Amino acid sequence: MIHFPAQRRGPLSALSLRLAAAVALVCSVVGVVYLDRAGYRDVNEDGLTLLDCFYYAVVSLSTTGYGDITPASESARLINVIFITPARVLFLIILVGTTLEVLTEQYRTGRRLNRWGRTVKDHVIICGYGTKGRSAISALLENGLDKSRIVVVERSGAAIRQATSAGLVAIEGSATRSAVLNEAHVRSAKAVIIATDSDDASVLVALTVRQLTAGQVRIIAAVREAENAPLLKQSGAHHVIVSSATAGRLLGLSTSAPPLIDVVEDLLTPGQGMALAMRSAERAEVGRSPRELDALVIALVRRGKVVTLTDQAGAVIETGDMLVYVRDDRPQAAAVP
Numbered sequence: 068m069i070h071f072p073a074q075r076r077g078p079l080s081a082l083s084l085r086l087a088a089a090v091a092l093v094c095s096v097v098g099v100v101y102l103d104r105a106g107y108r109d110v111n112e113d114g115l116t117l118l119d120c121f122y123y124a125v126v127s128l129s130t131t132g133y134g135d136i137t138p139a140s141e142s143a144r145l146i147n148v149i150f151i152t153p154a155r156v157l158f159l160i161i162l163v164g165t166t167l168e169v170l171t172e173q174y175r176t177g178r179r180l181n182r183w184g185r186t187v188k189d190h191v192i193i194c195g196y197g198t199k200g201r202s203a204i205s206a207l208l209e210n211g212l213d214k215s216r217i218v219v220v221e222r223s224g225a226a227i228r229q230a231t232s233a234g235l236v237a238i239e240g241s242a243t244r245s246a247v248l249n250e251a252h253v254r255s256a257k258a259v260i261i262a263t264d265s266d267d268a269s270v271l272v273a274l275t276v277r278q279l280t281a282g283q284v285r286i287i288a289a290v291r292e293a294e295n296a297p298l299l300k301q302s303g304a305h306h307v308i309v310s311s312a313t314a315g316r317l318l319g320l321s322t323s324a325p326p327l328i329d330v331v332e333d334l335l336t337p338g339q340g341m342a343l344a345m346r347s348a349e350r351a352e353v354g355r356s357p358r359e360l361d362a363l364v365i366a367l368v369r370r371g372k373v374v375t376l377t378d379q380a381g382a383v384i385e386t387g388d389m390l391v392y393v394r395d396d397r398p399q400a401a402a403v404p
Contacts, residue, residue: 069250070227071179072214072234089161096124096154099146106143109136127151128158183236189257190216194242194272196226199262199289199310204235218251243271245279253279261288261304266295270302277303334393342396348388355384366391 097120100107104115107123115123115136123136128151138144191207193200196219204217219230219237230237240247242263253259259276261269269288276286288304290296296307321328333341345368357364357376367374367381368389374381384390 068239069180069183070231070237070239071183072231072236085161085164089158092154092158092161093121093124093128096128096151097121099150100124103140103143103146106138106140107136108139128155130155130159184252187216187218187252188255190218190252190255192218192220192248192251192253192256192259193262194220194259195262195264196221196223196230196237197262197264200260203260203262204233216257218256220247220251243268243275245275248275248279253284256280256284258285258287261286266290266292266299269304270295270299273299273302273304340395340397341393343391344394345389345391348384348386348390352384352390353386353388356382357384357390360390360392362390362392362394364390364392 097117100115100123101117101120104120107115109115109119119136125131126133138147191212193204200219200221204219207217208214214234215236217235219227219235220242221227221230221237221239222241224239227237227239238247238250240250242248242261253276259272261272261276263269263272269290273286273288276284282303285306286304287306287308288299289308289310290299291309291311293309293311296309299307317328317331320331330341334343352360357367364376366376367384368391369380369385369387373391376382
């Protein structure tokens with residue numbers, strides 16, 4: 068099931084407001100009739116009780132009008148003209164409006180679903196909305212990817228609500244199922260990020276994505292154990308990140324070389340000072356050494372492979388190279404008027 072970003076006020080909230088208005092209207096009519104109950108006559112000629120007033124209010128506002136209770140005095144008839152009749156019209160408006168609200172919301176949802184299905188393309192599918200999934204989405208947004216090009220696939224209903232509240236399109240279901248990935252339009256996706264809670268699930272998701280896309284969509288996956296990384300690559304993942312090994316290495320560096328941890332945190336934390344970035348080599352830079360550029364270039368990406376500056380091939384920039392460099396990521400200081 069596809070869930071779209073949460074709207075400002077949902078249909079349930081609108082229906083609740085209309086229900087409260089209808090109840091308040093009925094109670095107000097009951098109060099007016101009860102105060103002037105002596106001016107009404109019923110078929111039993113025993114006067115109106117509070118229950119009779121509720122009965123009269125309901126059948127009058129719903130235009131049923133059995134006629135067993137009628138206004139007899141001039142004051143009761145005047146109240147019917149100036150208060151109960153307009154209240155009846157207002158009650159019908161609330162009733163019809165509630166029905167229209169439900170039908171309109173269903174129509175809007177259907178149109179929204181059809182429009183999204185026609186336009187979604189080159190999007191990124193995030194399988195899992197846990198800590199890793201949310202961090203991956205934050206990184207994508209920081210690099211300029213629009214929220215409309217991110218689709219979350221998650222089994223947990225609570226996580227689905229969090230994703231839609233964050234303005235993301237979410238699909239409820241297991242990413243190991245072909246039907247769920249087809250709902251996410253995996254064949255037209257740019258990449259699939261697998262951030263599930265278990266390595267077994269990650270392998271199954273990678274196999275399913277590769278089967279559906281014939282290897283045409285880039286698959287990036289995270290695993291907990293390093294021994295599962297080769298299996299995940301054999302399953303179709305183009306890049307595998309070992310979370311436990313990475314965390315363990317950082318823990319080791321924190322004791323042997325503490326300043327390195329500060330540098331890594333600075334690189335990975337947005338807005339702190341430094342950040343890794345990548346761009347295409349400009350025409351004027353082709354043929355030059357990466358070390359001669361003003362930007363602090365740390366590697367080249369040539370034909371999809373990383374070339375370090377210590378390699379002989381990385382001594383000169385070639386046409387089509389991508390430059391991996393460290394950019395200044397500090398917030399810009401406010402301009403002084």
